[in-house]
Amino acid sequence: MFAKDIGIDLGTANVLIHVKGKGIVLNEPSVVAVDRKTRKVLAVGEEARQMVGRTPWNIEVIQPLKDGVIADFDVTELMLKYFIDKLKVKGFFSKPRILICCPTNITTVEQKVIREAAEKSGGKKVYLEEEPKVAAIGAGMDIFQPSGNMIIDIGGGTTDIAVLSMGDIVTSVSIKVAGDVFDNDILQYIKREHKLLIGERTSEEIKMKIGSVFIGARNEEMEISGRNMVSGLPLTITINSSEIEKCLRESISMIVLAAKNVLEKTPPELSADIIDRGVTLTGGGALMHGMDMLLAEELKVPVLIAENPMSCVAIGTGIMLDNLSRGHN
Template sequence: MFGKDIGIDLGTANVLIHIRGKGVVLDEPSVVAIHSDSKRAFEVGEAARKMVGRTPGNITAIRPLKDGVIADFEITEIMLKYFISKVGGKLWYARPRILICAPTEITSVEQKAIREAALRSGAKEVFLEEEPKAAAIGAGMDIYQPSGNMVVDIGGGTTDVAVLSMGDIVTSSSIKVAGDKLDQAIIRYIKNKYKLLIGDRTAEEIKINIGTVSPEQTNNEMDIRGRDLVSGLPLTITIYANEIKEALWDSVSAIVSAAKNVLERTPPELSADIIDRGIILTGGGAMLSGMDVLMSEQLKVPVLIAEDPMHCVVKGTGLMLDYLDKVPNKSR
């Protein structure tokens, strides 16, 4: 186990770790519960996620990544150290080389923050790679041929769109509209329409269970609980999929527009390849009901959902670990 190279999908919603020769060994929420006074970690990952919105005053559940980048450096470092030690165990004497994925359009300052957090978490060397590239490789696309491949990776904090050819990105776009923004849109809609306040976890459950952008699946319903803003008391209401479609429409339209923008900037020969091969959807947002059909209708190109879309980025990092020395973006 010790001395292994590891790949990390440092996501806004989840952290996934791939160990060379072992496969994906960790998939946990990017959440840390800390003691407010001492700033010490109380719980990390899934245990901390269960505490979101339910902690007493002396404990705070924090998501240290926002919009695909580090919002709280200290907490990110605590989280990474915990996850790396969890998968490495006490036998990890030799510090590992780490390949981390990041959104395509983050600044050099944001890149440096990711590198520093990984180095201080015990890495010997840190390599940075762009998320859509790893997602495309993890989805099984052969991006090293002289032909066009397009991927739309809808994560928790960002949606990354890229056209790749000969092993590199030709055109790309990264927008801060993804899973978290969809959850916030649901919270706002229910608050405005029903004067009911719900939490992030409830919004995510609504999105997963009855969230849709398809006109065919709008009859599904779900009972939800929250706090009535008028009386201040707990209240249960029934909501329908057609309402959630309405709530999500603006955010989903922004994702479609980003994909359209990348297509418009793509060289014509590569555009022809994309018509033949289609666009691959990866990330948790790919599983939103009807997303593939809507994008296909809007972009006039076949759109396919990757097999196991949630794990495409981390699987891609695992495959790229074999070629770590060729990754240009590294630090010691």
């Protein structure tokens, strides 16, 4: 019984694990619930996410990753160990090789922390790869040819934008504006405009159900409940898509600006390829209503959404694990 190689998409919002030969076997929220006194882990993943905003004082619900990097080392290690143990990928005599993804611009210290967490949670050898590169491979882009490919990976904590050619990143940028920021924008807007306090889970639901980033692309309404800031009592109001488009405008424009910066730094030959091939969108943010239309209009190039945008990084780790034997660093 030998260990199986595993690929991990260690995301701010979700952890996806790909086991060699089996495909993606785990997709759980990156959330851990611990007892404040004993620091004992009470729940991990979906079970812990259900507790967000609904726990008594003695239970703390932690998201150990912030902006794509580890904010709480011990909890991340516990979470990874829990997921890896759950999958039973360790052999009697061997430990799995782990390929783990990280945003493009993280520091060597942050890389070391990710590597350590993976080693401590049971990895024999840990490989780190840059997220946009892995996402591009998972989205089915042929990045090993001498031609330009552009990817915009909008996750929970970061948006990674890169132009790839010959199997490597030519120009890239990673910004801390992504799904979590959108949720917070909505939460703050409702607090400011409607004097209503809502939780993180409600704002995420609004984003998914009626959110849009393209003017006039969607016209839907939704009833939401929260606490009235004036009376302190529960209150239900109705909000619509155009309000959400307005409150997300500033954050979305930062993603557009970052994409334009990457295009401006791209060698002209590769820019010509991108005009032909277009830009591929991956990550949960790719599913934001109107995101492809907005980026196509702003960047003046075709924009396509990858087939399984949420799983591209995990699928990519699987493909890269198969190539580990080809002398991958």
